[in-house]
Amino acid sequence: MQFVDEATIRVHAGNGGNGCVSFRREKFIPFGGPDGGDGASGGSVWLVADEGLNTLVDFRHQRAFRAERGENGMSRQMSGKGGTDTVIRVPVGTVVSATETDEIIGDLTEHGQRLLVAQGGRGGQGNIHFKSSTNRAPRKATQGTPGEERELRLELKVLADVGMLGFPNAGKSTFIRAVSAATPKVADYPFTTLQPHLGVVRIETDKSFVVADIPGLIEGAAEGAGLGIQFLKHVARTRLLLHVVDIAPLDGETDPVEQVRTIENELNGFDPELLDRPRWLVFNKMDLLAPEEQQKAAKALVKRLKWKQPWYLVSAISRENTWPICLDIQRFFDEQRRDAAEAAEAARP
Known part of the structure; x- marks a missing residue:
């Protein structure tokens, strides 16, 4: 549809x-x-x-x-x-x-x-x-x-707990397939995802969260380039952002750091408050690097970005390291709910 x-x-x-x-x-x-x-x-x-x-x-x-x-x-x-x-x-x-x-x-x-x-x-x-x-x-x-x-x-506006950001073909759809029952289209050309997909990630019987596969963004999206603000607004309701980055671009020339900065600029142009929202970095396609180079490459990017929030190294297509992210996300939401309950209790007369 x-x-x-x-x-x-x-x-x-x-x-x-x-x-x-x-x-x-x-x-x-x-x-x-x-x-x-x-x-x-x-x-x-x-x-x-x-x-x-x-x-x-x-x-x-x-x-x-x-x-x-x-x-x-x-x-x-x-x-x-x-x-x-x-x-x-x-x-x-x-x-x-x-x-x-x-x-x-x-x-x-x-x-x-x-x-x-x-x-x-x-x-x-x-x-x-x-x-x-x-x-x-x-x-x-x-x-x-x-x-x-x-x-x-x-x-x-899509209702989801987690919104996935990233350039086209960063592996967002593959990631959501790996961690949920959602089946968004996956292919090796840009803009495979043309509409947001929602997936429910179930951790336990009574613990789950909803993740949204937001279509890929490009430079100028906040002004309407590519799929534009039509999909940027879908991150407005999410409580946590997962920024998916291709750690091993096939052209060998694309700089993952520049892609991260570009997405940050688009978020700032659309709504500066989005930059203050919890945003975790997910380096995808680690399987394209030699095992001894994976951690070294990720840490080098983290250092260049001066990244202070959590970051992960995964291979969505083989589902390697994807489940630990889900456990951390659930833990993050549990802590949020606990803090909110404690604040409400403290505010009672």
Whole structure:
């Protein structure tokens, strides 16, 4: 299925029904009086997060959604039937904003979460409400109010604990295949991955985390080059970044240090806060080097980069050293949760 992470839709809630002007006309009751009922409220438009969806592609075919109008009031003090709500299913991780103001209306991050995006109009009052001691035959009723109408921008941001960064063909897809059940496409040409892939890494029965294979970035991505910011934004929700680097480029001229610096510049250009996020370096394709050269080459790169965070030397294709990274990631998240729980406990009065 084609991956689509942005869409624009127009929603229109139902108008409220009008109030009714009516009078009782029954045998043997010469002065029946007013009996006009109220109009009903129009239906509203809701967005609901559905974990069964992973794309916004459906909104390329249907862009307008309208809720049902409320029925008008009727005689004998009968109110109209309320308009039916319209419910629109969207993937978990969808950010909703108004196109006119760029105001974020809501962020749907949990399955089943609902967001009201267009309120239905209120129903008008029938003439029964305007009866008084001085006006026993009111011929007044109010109109229903119009339902809200707005244009919305839907933006899907992948929900993952770990985001994988790196140049095309650094081995990100191979790594996620090695540590999870995900099966992203793997080939020896750039931009094999054209959409984010999610993989669940299960450490124990009750311990797991989600890793996202973010498509490869190139210089200028923050300005839209290559696959551009279309995928850079998917790292925004991740708690940990794995920066995958090809330690043995086949052309022999590409400098892994320059590639790391380029990705850092793109992160800074997109959102400087991403550089402050925990980011671990993963030197991949160690199998292309002689055993006695592997550690030496990795340490030389670490020294040139002046790297202070954790780093690893792996061969994703043979799965060598990939599992220790997963164990460290799980330990990292366990410590984060423990620290958060302790902070919450300390903050209690």
